[in-house]
Amino acid sequence: APAHPLWPEIERVTLEQLQYARLGVEGGVWQLFAEDGEMKMYKREEEVDGLAVDPLKAVHTVKGVTGREMTHYFFSPDVRFEWETTLEQMKVLETIADDTLVILQIHKRVWPASQRDALFWSHVRRVPNDTDRDAQDIWIACNHSTEHHEAPSNEGKMVRVALTVCLVCQTSIEPPADGGPVTRDHLTCKITYCSVVNPGGWVPTSALRAVYKREYPKFLKRFTQYVKDRCDKQPILF
Ligand SMILES: O=S(=O)(CCO)c1ccc(-c2ccc(C3CCCC3)c([C@H]3C[C@H]3c3ccccn3)c2)cc1
Numbered sequence: 246a247p248a249h250p251l252w253p254e255i256e257r258v259t260l261e262q263l264q265y266a267r268l269g270v271e272g273g274v275w276q277l278f279a280e281d282g283e284m285k286m287y288k289r290e291e292e293v294d295g296l297a298v299d300p301l302k303a304v305h306t307v308k309g310v311t312g313r314e315m316t317h318y319f320f321s322p323d324v325r326f327e328w329e330t331t332l333e334q335m336k337v338l339e340t341i342a343d344d345t346l347v348i349l350q351i352h353k354r355v356w357p358a359s360q361r362d363a364l365f366w367s368h369v370r371r372v373p374n375d376t377d378r379d380a381q382d383i384w385i386a387c388n389h390s391t392e393h394h395e396a397p398s399n400e401g402k403m404v405r406v407a408l409t410v411c412l413v414c415q416t417s418i419e420p421p422a423d424g425g426p427v428t429r430d431h432l433t434c435k436i437t438y439c440s441v442v443n444p445g446g447w448v449p450t451s452a453l454r455a456v457y458k459r460e461y462p463k464f465l466k467r468f469t470q471y472v473k474d475r476c477d478k479q480p481i482l483f
Pocket of ligand 1: 350358363408410440456457
């Protein structure tokens with residue numbers, strides 16, 4: 246593993262997020278707040294220092310793509326502006342490895358909040374499925390706020406959000422009955438998207454919750470559709 250000062254944290258947080266995502270939405274603590282076909286979005290209403298920091302967990306089933314493809318397009322900075330509509334600027338501050346970056350993002354102003362930026366490491370990895378041998382490997386992409394000497398400290402300008410986000414994907418293959426080749430029609434990708442965003446500065450709770458309710462379903466629907474469109478008619482990446 247690369248000898249980078251962030252590596253121990255990247256390893257710990259990524260595996261913690263994997264376990265957190267795999268807990269699903271049991272326990273009755275999760276409140277279903279949006280549904281669209283296979284996509285179900287849950288939240289918990291929590292406040293930190295009077296700020297709404299509502300953990301979010303979404304589950305979705307997407308046909309025709311693999312978890313490797315889904316997490317690849319989520320991780321790739323090159324395509325982020327194709328699906329992230331709330332992004333204004335993005336800069337890769339450091340390439341720690343081909344699967345690990347430090348990214349600074351400036352998001353568009355979302356009324357009534359003032360403009361925000363986010364500084365985080367981003368990591369993607371394949372995790373062998375330790376419970377079910379003949380299942381496909383699990384893929385996880387994880388974004389977690391970090392410090393970086395190259396990021397402006399924003400005195401008095403931009404408010405910096407703190408976030409931890411993960412996208413965990415499990416691919417299933419239903420092989421064709423006639424023993425023919427596996428095509429995209431035989432692929433199903435089960436997705437769990439988790440996010441905890443601390444807005445970093447005061448936003449009226451009701452307004453922030455309205456933004457969450459509007460933006461998250463739009464975001465996950467647009468992102469997953471983008472991946473389906475990109476992968477259509479392309480060779481399958483397992
Ligand atoms: O999954 S990612 O890593 C994808 C890479 O971009 C991610 C996702 C979401 C955010 C983000 C950042 C700021 C805000 C708020 C906080 C106060 C005002 C802006 C929100 C809240 C508003 C919710 C939201 C959800 C989805 C999309 C945009 N807006 C979300 C950042 C990164």
